[in-house]
Every structure is written in structure tokens, then in C-alpha cells.
Amino acid sequence: MAAVSDGNPFDDILMHYTNPVTGGHVMKTMGASMQLLRPGFRGKAHRHTGSYIYHVAKGAGYSIVNGKRLDWQKNDIFCVPSWAFHEHVNGSSTDDACLFCFSDLPTIEALGLYREEALAENDGHQPS
Template identity: 35%
Template structure:
């Protein structure tokens, strides 16, 4: 792994006028949901979560699932989330607001807002795609923080 240079405010004049494309070796993650859900991450979140493993330094993507009648744990984090419902129906409680959702809907989870997700269908699972800016905050100095409610 290449050493990364840290810049300070006095280095602002070193900002280049051009950038060079840095092509990573891996540009795809086939069959994301065919691999087992990330076990530790899924247990901690109380529902299956498949992490998309791509070399983005700014965005993350996961595919989450809620079993019929299931729910995620209540939590909050310092990164924004946009959630797109792939299948199923249910609702999310974001702070004190209930947001009903079904396949094809998108939701926004604001920074540091307490929230959890509920699959209201007793017979069918729900699946969603979540995109977050957590890696950008992690790379800016460990600013991506997540807190689980007790």
C-alpha cells in the first residue's frame, strides 16, 4: 500500500491543476447477495447486511434485509444514508416521524437521527439498498461514528 501524504493548510498552494486517473484493479463485485451476509456486522445490526466491496473512498453501499415481521435495531450515525427499497413494504421511524415505504421508494436518513426499519409484512421479506458517505468521513479522520440504542 502506498504511503499517503498528509497536507496542512500551508500546502494549499500545492493543489494541482490536473489529476491523473487512478484505476483500481477491481471495478466490480459480482453476486453481492450470493455471498453470505457479513456475520459480525449483521448480528450487530440485528438483520442481514451484504456489504458491497468496491474501492470507493467516499461512498459505501450495502444490501440489507428484514425478515417477515422483522426490524432493525434503533441506531444513529454521523453519515448520511439514502435507502432504496428493492422489495417488500414496511416503515421506518426517523426521530419521531414514521415513514411508510414499499418497493420502489427511497428514503433519506439525516446525520445523527435516531432511526430503525420495520418490515410490516408478516409473510414476505423486505430488501433495501443503502448508500452512505461513511468512507469519506472515515478517511477524513475517523469521523464516521455509529451508535446503537440499548
């Protein structure tokens, strides 16, 4: 996908895992995704309903979650709580970083509670 897409300013390349039988989320109450942060990627901050647990599958970088910087490297795990502004940064200018994620997105969507908002100030970046 990275070869044919410019990605997006918040998540770079984001792919959701799907249930091959239903075509929906992997489970009725749990979603899974893999996020590719290409070398030098610095995402813009946004927030959304739902909680997200990230596992760093590859690379190193940091995330800013509600104004607090969280440095991460391969095999680290961190959480972004619901409605928390967050942005991810690949710390390398030469290597990819990959974040695997579990979320409660299917539940939030089923309840009709999903909302998303980009940070408008400071060119979309939080002070840390």
C-alpha cells in the same frame, strides 16, 4: 448469509458491496450496501455519523427516523441524515424486504469521524 446468520438487532442482514480490485468501498467517497429485513423483523434504533439514501428494492414496511414514521414500499426512496436515530421494520410476516443503500461512509471513515450509538431507552425503540 441469512441462512447462516442470526443477523443483528439493528439491521438484520447487512452486506456491503466492495470494490473487487481494492477490497474496500465501491468508491473512495461513496459506499453501497444491501439490507435484508426478514419477515416480521423490527429493528432497534441506533444512529451513526454519515448520511444514508435508501431505495426499497423489495417489500414494504416502515422506518422511524428521529421519532417520525416513514412508510415505504418497493421503489420508494428515503434518506436518513447523519446522527438521526432510525429503525427499520418489515411490514410483512411472510415476505422479505430489501433496502439498497448509498452512503458517504467511506468519507466519514477516512476523516476519522465515524461514531455509532444505540438507543438505550424503551427497549431500543423510538416512540412514533
